[in-house]
Amino acid sequence: MVAHTYHTASRQLLAQGRTELDAGDVRQASEKGWGAAAQMVKALAEQRGWPHRSHAALYDVISYLVSETRDHEIRRLFGVANALHINFYENWNNAENVSNDLDDVERFLDKLEPLFAAE
Numbered sequence: 001m002v003a004h005t006y007h008t009a010s011r012q013l014l015a016q017g018r019t020e021l022d023a024g025d026v027r028q029a030s031e032k033g034w035g036a037a038a039q040m041v042k043a044l045a046e047q048r049g050w051p052h053r054s055h056a057a058l059y060d061v062i063s064y065l066v067s068e069t070r071d072h073e074i075r076r077l078f079g080v081a082n083a084l085h086i087n088f089y090e091n092w093n094n095a096e097n098v099s100n101d102l103d104d105v106e107r108f109l110d111k112l113e114p115l116f117a118a119e
Contacts, residue, residue: 006043007116010036010109017102026098031088033098033105037081040112041065047117065115077108 017032038058045052045061052061062078065071080101087093093101 003043003046003116006039006046010040010043013039014102014105014109017105021095021099021102024095026093026095027088027091029095029098029102030084030093033102034081034085034088037078037084037105037108040109040116041078044112044115065112069111069115071111074108074111077104077111080104081108 013032014036017029017036020032021029041058041061042052044050044065045057048064050061050064051057059078062075066074081104083093084098084101084105087098
């Protein structure tokens with residue numbers, strides 16, 4: 001049940017991020033993009049019984065998923081999501097870059113989606 005909640009939130013947050021960006025709020029769009037990625041990672045970790053309650057734990061999950069799938073782009077795309085998280089605090093990125101980064105987060109979710117077992 002918890003894994004399903006995380007999974008559902010991931011797509012909702014991405015949609016909210018795009019809405020925030022359309023409204024001109026780059027910072028909130030950035031944080032929603034990060035949240036979307038983090039929630040999908042948490043969903044997969046929860047299903048597998050892996051810890052996921054810290055940033056460090058999320059990066060461990062990413063390493064496990066890269067080992068499982070042999071898809072190294074997962075690590076790069078998660079790094080993009082983390083840069084969005086940083087942008088929420090620093091507000092150094094522009095709308096065009098954040099839009100492209102949200103596209104990368106969508107690609108990240110698309111890569112991880114098949115790994116999620118429906119409950």
